Amino acid sequence: MLKRIVVLAAILSGLHGHASSAQTPDGAPAPAVVTMTVRRQELDRNSEFIGHVQAIQSTDIRAQVAGILQHVAFEGGQDVAAGALLYKIDPAQYEAALAAAKAQLQSAQASLTQAQQNLERQQQLYAHETAAEATLQQAQAQHDIAAANVAAAQAQVQTAEINVGYTTIESPIAGRAGPTLVTAGNLVGPTTGTLTTVVQLDPIRVVFSINERSLVAYRQSHPGATQDEINARFVPKLRLPDGSLYGTQGRVAFAGHTVEATTGTLPVYADFPNPDRLLLPGMLVTAIISPESPPSGFLVPAAAVLQDKQGRYVLLVGHDGKVERRDVTPGQQIEQSASITAGLENGDQVIVEGGQKVHPGQRVTTVPERAASGQAPSSALPSAAPNSGTSQ
Incomplete structure (x- = not known):
């Protein structure tokens, strides 16, 4: 009986203590x-943005002189080096023009030599007062005209050499050539338009846009940092259209200088190695931006x-x-x-x-x-009395 009284007293004491702690x-x-x-x-958590792939460099190949296309030196889809031959235009008429220009230059140089000799003779005669001043002035004028003719002939030779060079059409960049739009035997010229296009594929660029709030947050979290320092701090990765991650991370090359008024976004340009040519211009990808050293x-x-x-x-x-x-x-x-x-x-x-x-x-x-998940609890406070989890 005594033991039962002690147990009951302990229970009542515990209830009293709990009630007082919750009041x-x-x-x-x-x-x-x-x-x-x-x-x-x-x-810092990863931020994801929809982006599209574009070539860092892309060039339209055009003819700069008119002539018959003799040779197409590549296949569509072929990788070409900078300076690689793409097209050859018949150079015959331009080589003939170059030869004529060189002959004209030789004639002009001979005339200049003769005019120079005549001028020197008239200067000597004038010094001995055996020639009139008018005769000396005429000799000087003939010399100046001959010198100008030489300069004009030299310019014609340079123009002719340039035109001969234009008959060989080379790729100005390393990249992949598109299909040729003309074939051998056709007349091409400056008005023909694009003959083919060469695009650089390695490295390649992904363009995505960040909103104004993200831009302000990045700036405020890095006061005093230059744009290059901010660019270096964030490491871009890619998720491909099939959901897989691209194997190599890139680098932020630069950000645009103007926020698009209609969308409130700023374009960001990130470059990625692309040795396997997996990324192609026009492809849609997801850019994943991670901080290099997350705080x-x-x-x-x-x-x-x-x-x-x-x-x-x-x-x-x-x-x-x-x-x-x-x-x-x-x-x-x-x-x-x-x-x-x-x-x-x-x-x-x-x-x-x-x-x-x-x-x-x-x-x-x-x-x-x-x-601590960083998310606000989804449930509201209970309306019933608080449970027994009182803090002591």
């Missing part, structure tokens, strides 16, 4: 709040971060079950979460719901803790 000093029930236990983690910190629902005249802060539940204020340094917002770079420690219980009805120093009752 305020005036006997009112302690308000319930939802908390999450925070853990330090990498703050660590804490993620809490954005609504949990409060602000007053003293700055940004969060409310915690301490080990004694009372509310505490903790000043924090927030980072950028990631989706619906706020990043905290300073002010929190592992294991802190941050109030994420119900904070608006409590104040520092007040005793509260917590609902079961949630793991």
Whole structure:
């Protein structure tokens, strides 16, 4: 009988102690709040953007002189080196024009030599007062005309040499040639248009757009950094149309200088090695941007971060079950979460719901803790009485 009385007394004592811990000093029930236990983690998450592949260099091959096409030196789809022969135009008429220009140059040079000799003779005669000044001036004029004729003839030779060179059409870049639009035996010229196109495939470029908010967040998180420094900090990867990841990461080459007014986005250009020619211009891919060295910190629902005249802060539940204020340094917002770079420690219980009805120093009752995932809890506070998970 005595043992039963002792057990009953212990049960009543435990119930009394639990009830008092869930009540305020005036006997009112302690308000319930939802908390999450925070853990330090990498703050920057991957960002994904739809992008399209384009060639870094692309050139339309055209004829710069008219003539009969003698030879097509490549096959469509063939990889060609810079300087590789693509087309050969019959050079006969241009070689003849070059020979005529050279002959004209020789004639002009002979005339200049004769004019130079005559000028020197007239200068000597004039010095001995045996020639009139008018005769000397005429000799000087003839010399100047002969010199001008030589210069004109030299220009004609240069033009003729250029035209002969234009009969050999080479690729200005290394890349892949498209199909030829003309074949041997056809008359081609400057008005023919594009003969073929050569595009560079390795390396290759992916263009995607980031929105204004991301741009501002990147700038604010890296004050004083140059655009090149920001570009180097982020490492682009690709997801291919079949869902697989491209095997090699790229680098951000540069970002546009103007935000598109209609879309509020800024183009970003990233270059990737493409030795297997897997990426082709026009392909749609997903650009995945990861920070090179992700900073660590804490993620809490954005609504949990409060602000007053003293700055940004969060409310915690301490080990004694009372509310505490903790000043924090927030980072950028990631989706619906706020990043905290300073002010929190592992294991802190941050109030994420119900904070608006409590104040520092007040005793509260917590609902079961949630793991720190950086997402706001989906359930609202229960309307029933708080459970027995009271913080002590």
